[in-house]
Amino acid sequence: MENQKTKIISIASIIALALTLVTATFAYFMAQTGEGKSTDIKINASTVDTLTFEAGSAISLNLNQDNFASGKGNQTGTTFAKAMLTANNKTNTATEHYYMYLNISENTFTYTQDANTPEILLTIKDADGNAITSITGLTYKTVTDGKGASIKGFDITTKSGLITILNNREITTTSTKTEEWNVTVTFVNYNSNQAGNAGKNFSAKLMIQKEKISTVLSDVCTSGNNLASCITTLSNKSEPSIVNIYHHTSSLANGAGDNSYRYAGASDSVNNYICLGSDATTCPDANLFRIIGVFGDKTKVIRAKSVGDQKWDTNNLNIWSSSSLNTYLNGTYLTSLGTIAEKIATTTWKVGGGTYANISQSVPATAYQYEVGSSASTTVDKKIGLMYVSDYYYSASPSAWTLMGYNDDDETKDYSAAKTTNWLFLGSTEWTISRGSDDTYSAFGVDNTGGVLLFGRVSRGFAVRPSFNLLSSVKYVSGSGSMSDPIRID
Numbered sequence: 182m183e184n185q186k187t188k189i190i191s192i193a194s195i196i197a198l199a200l201t202l203v204t205a206t207f208a209y210f211m212a213q214t215g216e217g218k219s220t221d222i223k224i225n226a227s228t229v230d231t232l233t234f235e236a237g238s239a240i241s242l243n244l245n246q247d248n249f250a251s252g253k254g255n256q257t258g259t260t261f262a263k264a265m266l267t268a269n270n271k272t273n274t275a276t277e278h279y280y281m282y283l284n285i286s287e288n289t290f291t292y293t294q295d296a297n298t299p300e301i302l303l304t305i306k307d308a309d310g311n312a313i314t315s316i317t318g319l320t321y322k323t324v325t326d327g328k329g330a331s332i333k334g335f336d337i338t339t340k341s342g343l344i345t346i347l348n349n350r351e352i353t354t355t356s357t358k359t360e361e362w363n364v365t366v367t368f369v370n371y372n373s374n375q376a377g378n379a380g381k382n383f384s385a386k387l388m389i390q391k392e393k394i395s396t397v398l399s400d401v402c403t404s405g406n407n408l409a410s411c412i413t414t415l416s417n418k419s420e421p422s423i424v425n426i427y428h429h430t431s432s433l434a435n436g437a438g439d440n441s442y443r444y445a446g447a448s449d450s451v452n453n454y455i456c457l458g459s460d461a462t463t464c465p466d467a468n469l470f471r472i473i474g475v476f477g478d479k480t481k482v483i484r485a486k487s488v489g490d491q492k493w494d495t496n497n498l499n500i501w502s503s504s505s506l507n508t509y510l511n512g513t514y515l516t517s518l519g520t521i522a523e524k525i526a527t528t529t530w531k532v533g534g535g536t537y538a539n540i541s542q543s544v545p546a547t548a549y550q551y552e553v554g555s556s557a558s559t560t561v562d563k564k565i566g567l568m569y570v571s572d573y574y575y576s577a578s579p580s581a582w583t584l585m586g587y588n589d590d591d592e593t594k595d596y597s598a599a600k601t602t603n604w605l606f607l608g609s610t611e612w613t614i615s616r617g618s619d620d621t622y623s624a625f626g627v628d629n630t631g632g633v634l635l636f637g638r639v640s641r642g643f644a645v646r647p648s649f650n651l652l653s654s655v656k657y658v659s660g661s662g663s664m665s666d667p668i669r670i671d
Contacts, residue, residue: 228269228271229269230266230267230268230269230275230277231266231267232264232265232266232267232275232277232279232352232391233264233265234262234263234264234265234279234389234390234391235262235263235265235389236260236261236262236263236386236387236388236389237259237260237261237262237387238260239260239384239385239386240258240259240260240364240366240383240384240385240386240387241258241382241383241384241385242256242257242258242301242366242368242382242383242384243381243382243383244256244368244378244379244380244381244382245380249370249375249378249379251327251370251372252327252372253370254326254327254328254370255326255332255367255368255369255370256367256368256370257365257366257367257368258365258366258383259363259364259365259366260363260364260386260387261361261362261363261364261387262281262361262362262364262387262388262389263359263360263361263362263389264279264350264352264359264360264389265357265358265359265360266352266353266354266357266358266359267354267356267357268354268355268356268357273355273356274353274354274355275353275354275355276351276352276353277351277352277391278349278350278351278352278391279347279349279350279352279389279390279391280345280347280348280349280350280389280390280391280392280393280394281345281346281347281350281362281387281388281389282343282344282345282346282387282388282389282394283303283343283344283346283364283385283386283387283388284342284343284344284385284386284387284388284420284422284423285337285340285341285342285343285344285383285384285385285422285450286341286384286385286386286422287341287382287383287384287578287580288301288337288339288340288341288382288383288384288385288447288578288602289381289382289383289578289580289598289599289601289602290338290339290368290378290381290383290601291338291339291377291378291381291601292338292339293373293374293375293376293377293378294371294373294375298324298371299322299324299334299336299337299338299369300338300368300369300375300378301336301337301338301340301366301367301368301369301383302322302324302332302333302334302335302336302337302366302367302369303319303334303335303336303337303344303364303365303366304332304333304334304335304364304365304366304367305335305346305362305363305364306362306363307360307361307362307363308359308360308361308362308363312333313346316335316344316345316346317345318344319335319336319337319340319344320335320336321333321334321335321336322334322335322336324369326369326370326371326372327370327371327372327373328372332367332369334365334367337366339447339449339601340447340449340450341422341446341447341450341578341602342422342423342425342446342447342450342451343394343396343422343423343424343450346362347362347389349393362387362389364387366383366385368383379593380593382580394419394423395415395418395419395424396419396423396424396452397415397424397452397661397662397663398411398412398415398452398657398660398661398662398668399659399660399661399662400415400418401414401415401418402414402415402657403657404656404657404658404659405656405657405658405671406656406657407653407654407655407656407657408480408651408655408656408657408668408670409475409478409479409480409653409655411657412426412442412472412474412475412480413428413442413475416428416442421445421579422446425444425445425446425450425451425452425453426442426443426444426445426474427442427443427445427575427579428440428441428442429441429442429443429575434579434582435544435545435546435579435582435583436546436575436582437545437546437549437554437571437575438546439476439549439554441474441475441476442474442475443473443474443572443575443576444471444472444473444474444576444604445575445576445577445578445579445603445604446577446578446602446604447578447601447602447603447604448603448604448606451471451604452661452662452663453471453472453473453604453662454469454470454471454472454485454660454662454663454664454667454668455469455470455471455472455482455660455662455667455668455669455670456468456469456470456660456667456668456669457470457482457518457521457524457670458518458519458520458521460669464667466485466486467517468521469484469485469486469664469667470482470483470484470485471483471484471485471604471605472662472668473568473572473576473605473648476650477653478653479526479528479650479651479652479653480650480651480655481572481648481649481650481651482648482649482650482651483568483572483605483646483647483648484646484647484648485646486607486646487607487609487611487644487645487646488514488645488646488647489644489645490642490643490644490645491506491509491612491642491643491645492505492506492639492640492641492642493505493506493612493624493639493640493641493643494506494639494640495640496640497622497638497639497640498621498622498639499534499616499617499620499621499622499623499624499639500616500621501530501532501561501614501616502532502561504639506567506612506645507561507563507566510563510565510566510567510645510647511563511564511565514565514647515564515565522564524651524652524655524670525564525565525649525650525651525652526564526649526650526651526652526653527562527563527564528562528563528564528566528649528650529560529561529562530560530561530562530563530566530614531552531553531557531558531559531560531569532559532560532561532614532615532616533557533558533559533560533616533618534552534615534616534617534618534624534625535548535551535552535556535615535617535618536551536617536618536619537617537619537635539551540552540570540586540615540625540633540635541570541585541586541587541625541632541633541634541635542585542586542587542588542589543585543586544582544583544584544585545571545574545575545582546582548570548571548574548586549571549574549575552569552570552571552615553569553571564649565647565648565649566614566647566648566649567612567613567614567645567646567647567648568605568613568614568646568648569613569614569615570586570613570615570625570627570633572605572613572648573596573603573605573606573613573627573633574586574596574633576603576604576605577596577599577602577603577605578599578602578603580599580602581596581598581599581602581603584596584598584599586632586633586634587632587633587634592630592632595632595633596627596631596632596633597630597631597632598631599631600630600631603631606627606631607627607644607646608629609629609643609644610626610627610628610629610643610644611626611627611643611644611645611646612624612626612643612644612645613625613626613627613633614648616639617635622637622638622639622640623635623636623637623638623639624636624639626643651670655670655671656670656671657669657670658670658671
């Protein structure tokens with residue numbers, strides 16, 4: 182009996198001790214966690230390091246008649262981001278890494294003075310008030326505003342897309358450490374004529390996370406991968422405004438609805454350069470193209486620069502199949518491409534065009550249907566063509582997809598207002614492949630202000646950029662897609 186009694190007491194003691202430990206442990210974690218903190222810390226803090234993040238609201242600037250005038254001062258938007266690291270209570274030491282990005286989803290601002298006078302400045306400071314003064318791809322400047330105040334920051338006047346602020350930053354602690362970053366975006370009011378930015382918008386959010394964001398093809402592709410698949414894979418890795426590739430499903434607001442993948446955004450944020458037929462470190466102009474997008478299983482490209490001014494048709498007739506420009510592109514020019522020609526697919530080009538009302542004075546989704554969509558008819562099977570008007574429309578940032586190509590009454594409501602956010606804008610008047618369907622001598626083109634016009638004589642000489650589809654069998658070899666590191670194919 183004595184032995185049995187001893188066993189019972191021992192078991193009771195063990196249970197009591199276990200309850201005490203459970204209660205003490207729970208009390209300890211409650212004290213460390215506090216109200217409103219992550220429950221992950223309560224469960225895991227004793228065994229693993231914990232890295233958490235917090236980010237503030239998005240930044241938005243909009244210049245209107247109330248805040249955009251002489252003497253109104255600068256317009257600013259601020260936000261923050263935090264990285265919080267807690268070390269485990271066994272080794273009491275922790276080291277982690279993280280990334281921080283500014284994702285500019287919309288920026289329609291422009292330079293109204295000159296390219297050396299920034300209108301939008303980005304300022305970044307740590308918790309001690311120390312400023313970051315060096316970011317790859319950005320220029321740090323000091324300016325004086327209209328009230329005589331000095332402002333320092335990075336010039337992001339025309340920037341869009343993803344800007345890397347912290348790249349694999351290390352954070353170390355022997356207990357708990359918080360790193361806080363404060364970000365301010367400022368529109369500088371110089372009290373001079375800045376009317377060119379009236380009604381302009383800027384939207385961005387700060388992103389802080391443990392994983393690196395994939396932004397270029399080299400992040401997701403290796404040599405030998407299918408080029409078209411690489412582009413679609415990259416698009417699906419991140420939100421569209423980060424990689425500047427938009428999947429035009431039926432649910433994409435104001436999109437083409439053709440299931441294509443199209444690059445869109447400002448030229449300096451779109452990594453779609455591709456070098457064809459040359460192994461030179463610096464790709465020659467004749468070999469440098471840009472990718473419009475993926476259509477079906479083929480990759481559509483356009484020459485980065487014009488081959489020179491050409492007449493759409495020397496006889497002033499707007500029938501593409503017999504036009505002098507079509508003859509040149511699929512004769513002399515195609516021959517000049519050498520081995521590149523072997524990688525070009527024969528394409529069924531929609532060349533029926535449309536009226537001024539349904540192409541120039543319509544929003545992109547409507548123009549697309551008349552030009553190449555369900556309302557298009559006439560076709561020509563050739564290797565080389567030109568861009569469609571809708572290619573130009575959908576190469577601008579999505580905020581432009583509700584604009585007309587040309588507005589007779591208000592240029593702020595047509596594509597001339599979106600030229601800084603459209604990588605396909607060349608800066609000179611340029612032909613498209615689409616004709617005016619209600620006469621025999623007009624064709625559409627992009628003028629040097631960015632608007633889309635119907636030019637009454639196809640015998641006029643304008644810039645020409647050949648466009649074509651690469652075969653679906655083309656493979657990716659290397660390259661990020663930047664101008665200095667263009668994509669290379671097999």
